[in-house]
Amino acid sequence: MRRAGRMLEAALLFLVAAALALYAGQRAAEDWQVNWDGLSAVVHAQDIWHRAPEPRLTQIGFVQPPLPALLASAVAIPRTRPDLIRFLPPLLGALYLGLTALVFFKLVRGRGLSRPWAYLLTAALVLHPLLLSQAAGGAPAALRTLLILGMLWGLDEWARSGSLRALLVASLLLGAGLLTRYELVLWVGPIAVTIAVISARAGGYSQAEGTVLAFLLPLAYLAAGWIAACWFIQGDPWYFWRHTFANSPELTSDGLARAASDISLLACPFLTGALWYTLASKRRARAGQFSIALLLGGPVLAAAGASVLGRLSGGPWSQLMAVSCLAMAGGYLLAARGLGDAMRGSGWDLHAVMSLVLAAVGMTAAVHFTQLGMGLPRGLTDTIRGKIAFTGDCHAEAAAAARLREELAPGERAVIAGWPGFAVAAFEGHLNRTILVPTPQPPGGDIPAVEVLLVREDQRGSAQDSWKQALETRLEMLWRVGSWTCYRPVPTQQSP
Amino acid sequence: MRAGSACLVLCPMMSPPAESHQPHLRLLREHPEDCAYGTLSSGQVICLIVLLVLLGALILWQPWATVITLNTLAILFYLLHIGYKFFLVYRSLHHSSKIKIPPVALSTLRPENLPTYSILVPLYREAAVVPSIVAALAALEYPADKREVWLLAEANDHETQAALSAQALPEGFRVLIVPPGTPQTKPRACDFGLEVATGELLVVYDAEDRPEPDQLKQAAWIFLHSPERLACAQACLNYYNPRQNILTRWFTAEYSSWFDLFLPGLTGLDGPVPLGGTSNHFRTSVLRELAGWDPFNVTEDCDLGVRLHKHGYRTVMMDSTTWEEANSRLLSWLRQRSRWVKGYLQTWLVHTRHPLRLLRQLGLPGWFSFHMTVGGSVLCYLLNPLYWALTLLWLTAHPEAVARLFPPVVYALGLFCLYVGNFVFVYLAVLGCLYRRYYELVKYAILTPVYWLLMSLGAYRGVLQLLSRPSFWEKTDHGFAREEAEP
Numbered sequence: 008m009r010r011a012g013r014m015l016e017a018a019l020l021f022l023v024a025a026a027l028a029l030y031a032g033q034r035a036a037e038d039w040q041v042n043w044d045g046l047s048a049v050v051h052a053q054d055i056w057h058r059a060p061e062p063r064l065t066q067i068g069f070v071q072p073p074l075p076a077l078l079a080s081a082v083a084i085p086r087t088r089p090d091l092i093r094f095l096p097p098l099l100g101a102l103y104l105g106l107t108a109l110v111f112f113k114l115v116r117g118r119g120l121s122r123p124w125a126y127l128l129t130a131a132l133v134l135h136p137l138l139l140s141q142a143a144g145g146a147p148a149a150l151r152t153l154l155i156l157g158m159l160w161g162l163d164e165w166a167r168s169g170s171l172r173a174l175l176v177a178s179l180l181l182g183a184g185l186l187t188r189y190e191l192v193l194w195v196g197p198i199a200v201t202i203a204v205i206s207a208r209a210g211g212y213s214q215a216e217g218t219v220l221a222f223l224l225p226l227a228y229l230a231a232g233w234i235a236a237c238w239f240i241q242g243d244p245w246y247f248w249r250h251t252f253a254n255s256p257e258l259t260s261d262g263l264a265r266a267a268s269d270i271s272l273l274a275c276p277f278l279t280g281a282l283w284y285t286l287a288s289k290r291r292a293r294a295g296q297f298s299i300a301l302l303l304g305g306p307v308l309a310a311a312g313a314s315v316l317g318r319l320s321g322g323p324w325s326q327l328m329a330v331s332c333l334a335m336a337g338g339y340l341l342a343a344r345g346l347g348d349a350m351r352g353s354g355w356d357l358h359a360v361m362s363l364v365l366a367a368v369g370m371t372a373a374v375h376f377t378q379l380g381m382g383l384p385r386g387l388t389d390t391i392r393g394k395i396a397f398t399g400d401c402h403a404e405a406a407a408a409a410r411l412r413e414e415l416a417p418g419e420r421a422v423i424a425g426w427p428g429f430a431v432a433a434f435e436g437h438l439n440r441t442i443l444v445p446t447p448q449p450p451g452g453d454i455p456a457v458e459v460l461l462v463r464e465d466q467r468g469s470a471q472d473s474w475k476q477a478l479e480t481r482l483e484m485l486w487r488v489g490s491w492t493c494y495r496p497v498p499t500q501q502s503p
Numbered sequence: 504m505r506a507g508s509a510c511l512v513l514c515p516m517m518s519p520p521a522e523s524h525q526p527h528l529r530l531l532r533e534h535p536e537d538c539a540y541g542t543l544s545s546g547q548v549i550c551l552i553v554l555l556v557l558l559g560a561l562i563l564w565q566p567w568a569t570v571i572t573l574n575t576l577a578i579l580f581y582l583l584h585i586g587y588k589f590f591l592v593y594r595s596l597h598h599s600s601k602i603k604i605p606p607v608a609l610s611t612l613r614p615e616n617l618p619t620y621s622i623l624v625p626l627y628r629e630a631a632v633v634p635s636i637v638a639a640l641a642a643l644e645y646p647a648d649k650r651e652v653w654l655l656a657e658a659n660d661h662e663t664q665a666a667l668s669a670q671a672l673p674e675g676f677r678v679l680i681v682p683p684g685t686p687q688t689k690p691r692a693c694d695f696g697l698e699v700a701t702g703e704l705l706v707v708y709d710a711e712d713r714p715e716p717d718q719l720k721q722a723a724w725i726f727l728h729s730p731e732r733l734a735c736a737q738a739c740l741n742y743y744n745p746r747q748n749i750l751t752r753w754f755t756a757e758y759s760s761w762f763d764l765f766l767p768g769l770t771g772l773d774g775p776v777p778l779g780g781t782s783n784h785f786r787t788s789v790l791r792e793l794a795g796w797d798p799f800n801v802t803e804d805c806d807l808g809v810r811l812h813k814h815g816y817r818t819v820m821m822d823s824t825t826w827e828e829a830n831s832r833l834l835s836w837l838r839q840r841s842r843w844v845k846g847y848l849q850t851w852l853v854h855t856r857h858p859l860r861l862l863r864q865l866g867l868p869g870w871f872s873f874h875m876t877v878g879g880s881v882l883c884y885l886l887n888p889l890y891w892a893l894t895l896l897w898l899t900a901h902p903e904a905v906a907r908l909f910p911p912v913v914y915a916l917g918l919f920c921l922y923v924g925n926f927v928f929v930y931l932a933v934l935g936c937l938y939r940r941y942y943e944l945v946k947y948a949i950l951t952p953v954y955w956l957l958m959s960l961g962a963y964r965g966v967l968q969l970l971s972r973p974s975f976w977e978k979t980d981h982g983f984a985r986e987e988a989e990p
Contacts, residue, residue: 171937172596175930210942217942221933224949228926 017109024133025105027391031143032097034393041401042144043427044075045096049145050433051076052083053092072247073233074186075099075147089408089436093401096145103149104142107156108133111339114160118347128346132339136387140396147187148332148397154184156336162198163340166205171221178222182229189248192230194333199223401430403489407461408434410486414459414493415440422455424448424470425463431491449477457496465490525684526698529794536856537810539800539849542973544856567907575913577886581920584883587875589927591768592760592934600771601763602736603822604721617723620650621702621787625692627657628978629710630666636710641673645719651702652676655692658683688976689780690796690803697795702787709781713743714825721823722784734789734816735808738782739763742829745941750836751829752947753932753954758829760935767820774872775812775865777805777847782825789816799974800853802846809854809873813864830979833957838977840961844881845969851878884962887955894921925952 035041051071082095108129115125132138142149161177164170181198184191199219207215238244390396408431415421423431424444432441442455447462447470454477462470471494475482482494531538543551561569622643624636633654640652654672656663658680667678679699681692693707704726708714715738722736739762745755762779769776783804793810796803808818830836854861854873862870897905909917932948968975 170596171934172593175593175596175934210940213943214940215942217937217945220945220949221937224930224933225926232922 017112020112020129021105021109024108025101027133028104028139028142028149029097029101031139031391031393031395032100032145033094035143035395035398036093036097038393039093039400039402039405040144040393040395040398041093041430042096042141042146042395042398043430044071044147045100045145046093046401046433047071047427047429048075048079048099048147049083049092049095050429052079052081053087053433055080056083057086072147072186072188074183075150078150089434090405092433097143098145100142100145100149103153104133104138107138107142107149107153110153110156110160111343114156114340115343115347118343120343120347120350124346124350128339128343132335134387135335136390136396138335139387139390140398143390143393143395144398146397151184151187151191152332152335154180154187155332156340158184159336159340162202163344165202174218174222175225178225179229182226185226185229186233195223195226399427401427401434403491404430405434406488407431407491407493408436410488410493411435411459411461414485416458419458420455421459421461422457423461424474425491428461428463431461448473454478459485460494460496462492462494463490464492525682526694526795528798529694530797531799533794537806537813537853538797539806539853539974542849542852542969547852547856571908571910571913574908575916577890578913578916578920580879580882581886581924582916584875584879585920585924585927587871587879588765588931591772592764592931594771595764595768596934596938598771599767601739601767601820601822602725604724606717609717609720609724612720612724612727614646614649616727617646617649617720618703618726619701620645620719620723621696621700621705622650622652622719623655623693623696623700623705623707624652624710625655625689625696625707626663626667626710627660627687627689627692628663628980630662632710633663633666633670636708636712637670637672637676639713640676640708642716643714643719644716645723647674650675650719651700653696653699654678655681655696657681657687657692659687686798686974686976688798688801688803688974690800691798693803694795694798697787697790700787704784705787705790706784707781708825709827711828712781712825713827714738714782715823718782718821718823718825719784721821725819725821726784726786729819731786732815732817733819734786734811735776735778735818736784736821737766737776737778737818738784738821739824740779740782740827741824741939743826744829744831745944747829747831749947749950750833750954751831752944753951754829754836755939755941756932756936756944756948756951757954758935759939759941760931762820763938764931764935769872769876770818770820772868772872773817774869774876776808776818776820777802777850777876778808778818780804781827783807784821797853800846800849801842801974801976802850805847805877806850806853809850809877812869812873813854813861832980835980837957837961837964839979840958841965841968842977842979844884844962844965845973847877847881848966848969849973851881881962881965884955884959885966888959888963890917890921891956928955 048071055076079095079099082098087095111132112125112129115128116122120128138149138152140146141152158177158180161173161175161180164173165177181191181195185195199222202222203215203219206218233247234244237246243249404427411421411431412435420440420442422442422444425447426445428443428445432443435441442457444450447464457478460474460478460482462474464470471482471492474494478496480496480498483497485493485495487493531540536544558569622640624640626633626636629636637654643650652675654667654676656667656678664678664680672678679696681695684691697705704723706719706722718738722738725736726733741758741762742751742755744751746752766776780802789811793807793814797806800806811818830839851874855878861873865873893905893908896902929949929951932951933945936942936944936948
C-alpha cells in the first residue's frame with residue numbers, strides 16, 4: 008500500500024476509534040455520568056488557564072499526577088460553560104483511544120499479521136468494554152494503557168533486536184506513565200531486573216550495567232525533575248508523594264489482608280500464565296518470556312510495595328487501574344505475537360495461547376469473585392450506549408453547585424470540603440471564589456476565612472464538629488443536596 | 504607580511520604570498536574566497552563593525568530590552584540545536600545510513616578491477632610511532648601493486664626522518680620530505696602529498712592510526728558502486744585506549760556518539776559533513792578539482808567536507824573503524840580542542856563570506872545543518888559557561904537582574920533547555936557508548952557535563968588563539984596510550 012493509502016488508513020482507524028469513544032462518552036455525560044479522574048484532570052487544566060488573577064501553572068497536579076492535566080490543558084484553553092464541562096473528558100478519551108488503535112494496529116502489522124487479522128485484533132482491543140469505558144469517560148487510565156502499550160512494544164522490540172531507540176522509547180513512555188499514576192514506580196524494579204538478566208545473558212555484567220543505566224536514566228531524570236519542581240514551587244520535594252497518600256486509609260491488618268487477597272487474585276492469573284509459559288518453553292525466544300515476566304512481576308511487586316508503604320492510595324480500585332492497563336496492553340500484544348508467529352508459518356505457539364487464555368479466564372474469575380464494587384464494565388452494547396464503567400453520578404454535585412451559585416453573594420468565598428468537591432467547583436463555574444479541601448476535615452495550619460462551607464457528610468468522621476472547632480464558630484445549616492451539606496459560619500457571641 | 508603566514512583579516516588589496524605557485528597554495532590561488540588565508544573578509548569586517556556599533560547603540564538606548572532580546576535569541580538557538588541534534592541521532596538509531604559491506608561482497612572484488620590507491624600519512628615529530636603506523640598500513644588488505652603509501656615528513660623534522668630511514672619500508676611505501684615553508688600544518692603536507700599521488704582513490708591516515716584491515720577494500724567497493732558525485736567515504740574513528748583514564752572515557756563517549764550516530768544521521772539528511780581528521784577516502788580527481796586542502800585552516804577536514812558539498816559532491820559514512828589514540832593528558836587535550844574550535848570557527852567564517860551564495864549552494868537543509876554543526880557547536884561551547892553561571896547565581900543569590908533577564912515565556916523556554924537539553928546531550932553520549940558496546944563507559948557518560956566544562960575552556964582558548972594566531976597548528980602529542988584490547 009502506498010504512503011498516501013497508509014496515511015488514509017491510519018486516519019480512518021483513528022477517527023473510527025475516537026468516534027466510538029466520543030459517542031459513548033457523550034451519551035454517558037448526557038446522563039450526568041462522569042469519570043472523576045477524567046473530570047479532575049480537566050478541572051486542573053482549567054485552573055491552569057482560567058484561575059484569576061494569573062494563570063496558575065503551578066496547579067498542574069502537584070497532588071494528582073500531572074500528565075493528564077497537562078494534556079487536558081489543550082481542551083481547557085477556551086472557557087467552557089460550567090454545565091458543559093462534563094463533556095470535555097470524553098474528548099480526551101477519544102484522542103487516547105484513537106491513538107491506542109493506531110499504535111496497536113502498527114505494532115500488530117509489524118508482527119507480520121495480515122491486514123484483516125490486524126483489523127480484527129485492533130477491533131477486539133478498541134471494543135473491549137474495559138478500555139472503551141475508560142476512554143469514554145476520559146479517564147487517565149486510557150492514556151496509561153496507550154503509554155504502557157508503547158512501553159511494552161519498546162521493551163519487546165529491544166529484547167528482540169537490541170534496538171536502542173526502542174529501549175529509549177520504552178523508558179520515556181514508562182516515565183510518562185509514572186506521571187499518570189505514581190504507583191507505576193513499582194513496575195520499574197521488575198523491568199530493570201528483567202533487562203539486566205537479558206543483557207547479562209548476552210554480554211555479562213558490564214552489558215547489564217550499561218543497559219540498565221541507559222534504561223533508568225530517562226526515568227530517573229524525569230522523576231528528579233518532578234521532585235525538583237515540587238521543591239522549587241511547593242517548597243517540599245516530596246509534596247506530591249505526601250499528598251497523594253495523605254488521604255488514603257492507614258493500612259490495618261484487616262485492610263492489608265483484604266488488599267493482599269484482592270491483588271493476589273488479580274495477579275494470580277498472570278502468575279499462572281507466566282509459569283506455564285516459562286516452564287513449558289525453555290528454548291523460546293527471550294522476548295516472550297520477558298513480556299510475561301513483566302506481567303508477572305508488576306502486580307506482585309505492587310502488592311509488596313503497597314505493604315511496605317503501609318498505605319494504599321484508594322485501595323484495590325486504584326490497583327486495578329494500573330493492573331488493568333498492563334493486562335490490556337500486555338495481553339493483546341501477546342495475542343498479536345502468537346497470531347503473528349502462526350501467520351508467519353512458525354505454527355501456533357501453544358504456550359503463548361494457553362498463557363493468554365489462563366490470564367483472561369483468571370482475570371474474569373478474579374474480578375467476579377472479589378466483587379470489588381467498582382461498576383465493572385457491562386456488555387459492549389451497553390457500553391456503547393453510554394452505560395460505561397468507572398463513572399459516578401454527578402447529579403448531586405451539579406445540584407450543589409447550582410445552590411452554591413445562588414448562595415454566594417458577590418465577593419463571598421466558599422470552602423468545599425470532601426471528594427469530589429472539584430466537580431462542585433467546576434460546575435459552579437467560579438473557580439476563583441472556591442477553596443477546595445480534599446477531605447471533609449479542615450486542613451492543618453491556617454484555616455481559610457470563609458463565608459460558606461460545603462461539606463460532604465458521608466465521608467470519614469464528624470465533619471461538622473471538626474469545622475466548628477477549627478473555625479471557633481457555630482455552623483448554621485442552609486441546605487442539603489445528596490451527601491453535600493451547606494453551612495454558614497456564625498461567630499459565637501462572646502459573653503461580656 | 505611573511506609569505507604563507509595567515510592573518511585575521513583578508514583585504515582585497517592584499518597580494519598573495521610570493522610562493523603562491525607552490526602546490527599548497529592552489530586553493531588560495533584558484534578559490535581565494537574558500538581559503539582561510541585571511542579569516543575575515545573585508546565585507547565581514549564591515550558587517551561586524553556595523554553590528555557592534557548597532558549593538559552598542561542599542562545597549563545605550565535600551566539596555567534591558569537589548570540584553571533580554573539577546574538572551575531570547577540565545578535560548579531559541581539552544582532550542583534549535585537541541586532539537587536538531589536529537590533528531591539526527593534518533594533518526595540514526597532507527598536507520599543508520601552507514602554503509603556496511605558484507606564480507607561476501609568484498610570477496611567478489613577482483614584485484615585487477617580494484618582502483619589504485621594513494622595513502623597519505625603526514626608525520627611531524629612522530630618518530631616514536633613510525634614502526635606502528637608502518638605495520639598498521641602494511642596490514643591493510645589491498646594488492647601491493649595497486650596502492651602507494653606516502654609518508655610525509657617535514658623538512659625540519661630530522662628525528663622523524665631518521666626514524667623513517669631506520670625503518671625497513673615494505674613495497675609501495677615512499678617518503679616525501681615536505682619542503683620548508685609556512686604555515687607548517689598537516690593540510691600543507693597533504694597538499695604536497697596530493698601533488699605526487701598517482702592513485703585514483705586517496706586516503707589520509709594519522710601517525711597513530713590503526714585502520715581495520717579491509718577498510719581500503721570497503722571504500723573501493725563503495726566508490727565502484729556509487730555515482731560519480733560521491734566524492735568521499737568517511738570511516739568511523741574510535742579509540743584503542745578508552746579506559747585509560749576519565750578523560751579518555753569521556754572522549755570515547757563523545758567520539759562514539761559523533762561518528763556512530765550523529766554523522767550517519769547527517770549523511771542520511773544529505774547535509775555537509777565535517778569530516779574527521781583521518782580515514783576519509785576521496786576520489787583523487789575531485790580533490791584536485793577542489794584544489795586540495797586549505798593549509799591555513801586548522802580543521803582542514805571539516806572545511807573540505809563543506810567545500811565538497813558546496814560543489815555538489817556527497818559524503819557517506821562507512822561501517823569501518825580506524826582506531827586512534829585518545830588524548831589522555833589534560834593540557835594536550837585542551838590544546839587539541841582549542842585547535843578544533845579555532846578551525847571550526849575559521850571554517851564557519853570562511854563559508855559565510857557570501858551567505859546567500861552559500862544558501863544557494865548548500866540548499867536550505869544543508870545550510871541549516873552547516874550552521875548548526877559547524878557554527879552551532881562552537882556557539883554552544885561558548886554560551887554554556889555563561890548560562891551555568893547565571894543558573895548558579897540564581898540558585899545561590901536570587902539576584903533581581905537575573906530574574907529580569909527571563910520574562911515568563913523566555914523563562915519557560917530556558918527552563919526547557921536546561922532540563923531537556925542537558926538530558927539530551929548526556930543521553931547522546933550514553934547512546935554512543937551503547938552503540939559501540941562500551942557498556943562499562945555508560946556510567947562515565949552520565950558525568951559528561953564535567954567534560955563540557957573542559958570543552959568550553961578549550962573553546963575560549965581557541966577563540967583567543969583565532970585572534971592572535973589563526974593558522975597556528977598546535978601539535979597533538981601521541982604515544983601516551985596504554986594498550987587495551989579492542990571491544
